[in-house]
Amino acid sequence: xxxxxDVFLRAARGEVTxxxxxxxxxxxxxxxxxxxxxxxxxTLPEIVRHPEVTAEVTLLPVxxxxxxxxxxxxxxxxxxxxxxxxLDIVExxxxxxxxxxxSLDDVERIKPFDAESGTPFVLEAIKILxxxxxxxxxxxxxxxxxxxxxxxxxxxxxxxxxxxxxxYSQPRAWSRLLERLTEAMFDYLQAQANAGADxxxxxxxxxxxLTRYDYETYVAPHMxxxxxxxxxxxxxxxxxxxxxxxxxxxxxxxxxxxIGVDTTTPLDWARDRLGTRPVQGNLDPTLLFAPAKVLxxxxxxxxxxNAGRPGHVFNLGHGILPGTPPESVALAVExxxxxxxxxx
Amino acid sequence: xxxxxDVFLRAARGEVTxxxxxxxxxxxxxxxxxxxxxxxxxTLPEIVRHPEVTAEVTLLPVxxxxxxxxxxxxxxxxxxxxxxxxLDIVExxxxxxxxxxxSLDDVERIKPFDAESGTPFVLEAIKILxxxxxxxxxxxxxxxxxxxxxxxxxxxxxxxxxxxxxxYSQPRAWSRLLERLTEAMFDYLQAQANAGADxxxxxxxxxxxLTRYDYETYVAPHMxxxxxxxxxxxxxxxxxxxxxxxxxxxxxxxxxxxIGVDTTTPLDWARDRLGTRPVQGNLDPTLLFAPAKVLxxxxxxxxxxNAGRPGHVFNLGHGILPGTPPESVALAVExxxxxxxxxx
Numbered sequence: 174x175x176x177x178x179d180v181f182l183r184a185a186r187g188e189v190t191x192x193x194x195x196x197x198x199x200x201x202x203x204x205x206x207x208x209x210x211x212x213x214x215x216t217l218p219e220i221v222r223h224p225e226v227t228a229e230v231t232l233l234p235v236x237x238x239x240x241x242x243x244x245x246x247x248x249x250x251x252x253x254x255x256x257x258x259x260l261d262i263v264e265x266x267x268x269x270x271x272x273x274x275x276s277l278d279d280v281e282r283i284k285p286f287d288a289e290s291g292t293p294f295v296l297e298a299i300k301i302l303x304x305x306x307x308x309x310x311x312x313x314x315x316x317x318x319x320x321x322x323x324x325x326x327x328x329x330x331x332x333x334x335x336x337x338x339x340x341y342s343q344p345r346a347w348s349r350l351l352e353r354l355t356e357a358m359f360d361y362l363q364a365q366a367n368a369g370a371d372x373x374x375x376x377x378x379x380x381x382x383l384t385r386y387d388y389e390t391y392v393a394p395h396m397x398x399x400x401x402x403x404x405x406x407x408x409x410x411x412x413x414x415x416x417x418x419x420x421x422x423x424x425x426x427x428x429x430x431x432i433g434v435d436t437t438t439p440l441d442w443a444r445d446r447l448g449t450r451p452v453q454g455n456l457d458p459t460l461l462f463a464p465a466k467v468l469x470x471x472x473x474x475x476x477x478x479n480a481g482r483p484g485h486v487f488n489l490g491h492g493i494l495p496g497t498p499p500e501s502v503a504l505a506v507e508x509x510x511x512x513x514x515x516x517x
Numbered sequence: 518x519x520x521x522x523d524v525f526l527r528a529a530r531g532e533v534t535x536x537x538x539x540x541x542x543x544x545x546x547x548x549x550x551x552x553x554x555x556x557x558x559x560t561l562p563e564i565v566r567h568p569e570v571t572a573e574v575t576l577l578p579v580x581x582x583x584x585x586x587x588x589x590x591x592x593x594x595x596x597x598x599x600x601x602x603x604l605d606i607v608e609x610x611x612x613x614x615x616x617x618x619x620s621l622d623d624v625e626r627i628k629p630f631d632a633e634s635g636t637p638f639v640l641e642a643i644k645i646l647x648x649x650x651x652x653x654x655x656x657x658x659x660x661x662x663x664x665x666x667x668x669x670x671x672x673x674x675x676x677x678x679x680x681x682x683x684x685y686s687q688p689r690a691w692s693r694l695l696e697r698l699t700e701a702m703f704d705y706l707q708a709q710a711n712a713g714a715d716x717x718x719x720x721x722x723x724x725x726x727l728t729r730y731d732y733e734t735y736v737a738p739h740m741x742x743x744x745x746x747x748x749x750x751x752x753x754x755x756x757x758x759x760x761x762x763x764x765x766x767x768x769x770x771x772x773x774x775x776i777g778v779d780t781t782t783p784l785d786w787a788r789d790r791l792g793t794r795p796v797q798g799n800l801d802p803t804l805l806f807a808p809a810k811v812l813x814x815x816x817x818x819x820x821x822x823n824a825g826r827p828g829h830v831f832n833l834g835h836g837i838l839p840g841t842p843p844e845s846v847a848l849a850v851e852x853x854x855x856x857x858x859x860x861x
Contacts, residue, residue, distance in 0.1 A: 341807035463685035
């Protein structure tokens with residue numbers, strides 16, 4: 174069934190819309206008391222393995238705040254278990270990999286990924302959500318570089334020494350690793366679209382730590398291949414990185430129907446460089462901790478940087494932070510809708 | 518006494534030099550076995566409080582690797598003790614403040630800083646070094662925003678929620694805090710120049726986490742004031758931030774004779790926007806973990822991005838990382854000197 178409210182999908186295709194659609198990265202999560210209650214009974218990986226709980230968590234913020242899109246509740250590490258990785262999400266730290274990759278042998282030992290057998294719960298959750306949702310559902314996956322950084326570092330990293338050293342000193346193993354991750358993430362995203370996801374987002378959260386030269390040399394060819402394959406799926410694909418202003422043109426050249434603009438990349442600067450390509454972003458998530466007047470001024474700044482150009486999906490420039498007051502989220506959604514509405 | 522080798526100072530003034538001078542941020546530190554040996558006897562704050570040890574540590578990399586400048590061994594938190602802050606440098610975490618700032622009252626309680634009485638050991642170390650060094654000595658201080666982020670967060674931060682919330686919701690206390698830090702850091706830097714420092718660097722390490730709007734609103738006026746005062750000292754001042762490509766023009770407008778360019782900001786892009794303003798940077802510090810050929814290619818990329826323009830101080834785009842192989846540092850210095858030398 175098509176979503177009743179398709180403003181997000183039309184904006185993602187670059188069409189003029191009656192108002193600017195809005196959703197927030199990590200809109201389902203720890204800042205919500207309802208989510209924290211569910212987390213008392215389930216760990217994050219357990220939620221993801223129970224499709225009905227995933228659906229409940231995914232729906233919560235949409236119903237509560239009136240977002241124009243839902244994003245499937247999952248983690249970028251969700252498909253890694255089926256690829257033979259032993260991992261855990263550690264509170265306050267992030268994903269930890271107990272059998273990290275350090276050689277070509279480790280890369281060759283990665284199991285081929287098949288979404289039907291590897292993450293059936295994700296596909297089931299999408300099917301449940303498609304029956305319940307009145308707004309489009311966004312599926313997602315981590316980009317090969319970002320996943321490789323976890324797999325090689327063994328967890329979140331401050332300086333990315335291990336992943337970059339691997340890339341610099343084992344180019345063949347690196348290339349093979351990114352090929353395998355590209356294949357796996359394509360399969361995962363394709364399965365999500367086939368199950369009913371109306372749009373897809375590729376999160377290359379850590380790619381901004383690479384220089385432009387390194388991105389072009391070690392990452393871009395794989396991203397191009399991924400986006401070429403995704404273009405066959407006929408759902409809009411959002412390409413997102415953080416602290417990646419220096420990579421904007423390279424990432425846009427690699428692909429994606431919509432370019433996700435992070436907090437510090439000026440939205441007007443990005444738009445000027447992307448022509449008519451739709452964009453998503455880019456309110457600073459810390460503004461949700463600010464007094465209402467300051468938050469409002471921040472929203473005004475994002476909307477005026479976009480300057481009424483069609484093809485703008487309002488979002489944060491990064492995920493919602495833990496501790497965000499839910500009432501600020503409600504206010505932000507209301508203000509975006511109100512201020513962007515086309516006056517009759 | 519003037520330094521025997523003044524290539525760094527001439528490049529910092531934008532003059533044509535016979536080769537590109539090079540120094541590395543944190544060139545004295547944990548990656549050196551000799552430093553680690555000294556650290557067995559002294560903690561970091563203890564080294565700083567012993568001028569003869571500070572001098573020894575500062576000299577080590579200059580003598581060992583042939584850097585064209587020395588940077589005084591200290592920490593950006595060094596002057597904070599005398600301002601009434603109770604803090605410690607925690608291994609693997611960074612500076613931790615036990616009495617953080619959370620109100621205007623806390624700001625008003627900060628003690629006025631006087632370098633002669635507050636950090637006499639720093640000034641003494643500079644005097645010792647000036648007798649020993651054959652290259653220019655760089656003094657330094659943290660910028661008000663970066664210091665405020667430690668003081669308000671209570672330590673290193675991932676998301677800067679507390680400091681930004683303070684800035685957004687207590688603008689008067691914020692402004693007063695930045696004024697006080699500006700006054701204090703000017704006094705500290707002035708005293709270093711008076712003691713003999715040949716150049717100064719202002720480290721605004723965390724400023725890149727602010728949007729351009731927030732930088733202009735909450736930080737730039739204080740930075741302008743600081744640089745106006747520093748301009749009276751008649752030593753070149755380097756203005757450095759990280760992940761701050763989006764702030765390049767704003768930071769350059771605030772001041773600094775030399776603009777420090779971080780790893781991910783493309784050096785050619787920065788030069789094109791800065792006209793004849795000298796720049797410093799910007800080799801990715803992780804390239805020092807790469808095989809020699811890859812490191813060499815990285816050095817070539819930085820030199821060719823500069824394209825022979827005068828006024829380039831070669832540096833990393835961020836501090837040397839712990840675990841860096843000293844032989845890579847030696848090779849990098851040699852390659853920069855060799856490749857940039859003007860052929861007869």
